Amino acid sequence: MKLPEIENNMKKAVDAxxxxxNTIRTGRANASLLDKVMVEYYGSPTPLxxxxxxxxxxxxxxxxxxxxPTSLAVVEKAIMMSDLGLTPNNDGSIIRLNIPPLTSDRRQEFVKLxxxxxxxxxxxxxxxxxxxIDEVRKKEKNSDLSQDESRDLQDSIQKLTDKYVNQIDExxxxxxxxxxxx
Structure with a gap:
């Protein structure tokens, strides 16, 4: 595994x-709250x-x-069944979700989440x-890498790890x- 490939995989982990x-409520309306909602549409689960x-x-x-417009009822049902804790208001053509302000207990739950x-x-x-690092050690054991090269690669991998863990912390x-x- 090459360093750019390792870094790319770590970037993907940060993006995930x-x-x-983005799926955690903050008290403001945000369309990404509904990213995890799946609707049973013609027999198959479909993202809302x-x-x-x-x-x-x-x-x-x-x-x-x-x-x-015929899927309004199944969309409404999917929202009710989701773990959002929101009640949809259906007016026949549009579903409205009112995002209530968060209580302090709910905020603490979301911080934990x-x-x-x-x-x-x-x-x-x-x-x-x-x-x-396992791959690097295996190459060193097979004499494909010297000890110095192995140590340098392991240090580089650790620096990448620290960088992306810090990004998640931020x-x-x-x-x-x-x-x-x-």
């Missing part, structure tokens, strides 16, 4: 963590964002307008590091601040 953070246009008419409302997502991202990065700090801001 960022996407996970591919069945409807999602907009934010104001800071506390999400408007969902299905491309197929963000911490869990951050830890999953860090574990993913550490797994990439472990696999890469993302977590920003998300915690976002959640905690009333």
């Amino acid at each position: 963590t960022r996407r996970a953070f 964002k591919s069945l409807a246009s999602i907009s934010t008419p104001d800071a506390t409302t999400l408007a969902i307008q299905p491309f197929d 963000a911490g869990k997502y951050a830890e999953e991202g860090k574990v993913s990065i550490r797994n990439i590091r472990r696999d890469a 993302l977590l700090a920003a998300k915690e601040e976002d959640i905690s801001t009333v």
Whole structure:
């Protein structure tokens, strides 16, 4: 495994963590809250964002307008069944979701959830590091690399790991601040 490939995999882990953070409510309407909602559409689970246009008419409302008006009921049901804790208002053509302000207990829950997502991202990065270092050690054992080259590569891999773990820590700090801001 080459260093650019390792770095690319670590970037992907950071991006996945960022996407996970975007699904956490902060008290403001954000279309990415609905990224995980799957709708049972003609027998197959389909992401909501591919069945409807999602907009934010104001800071506390999400408007969902299905491309197929006949799917309004299944979209509404999918939102109710999701773990968002939001009740959809259906007016016959558009579903509106009112995003209530978060209570302090709910904010603490979301901060914990963000911490869990951050830890999953860090574990993913550490797994990439472990696999890469194992590969380097294997090459050193097979005499494909000298001890110095092996040590240099392992140091480079560790520096990449530290860099991307720090990025996740920064993302977590920003998300915690976002959640905690009333």
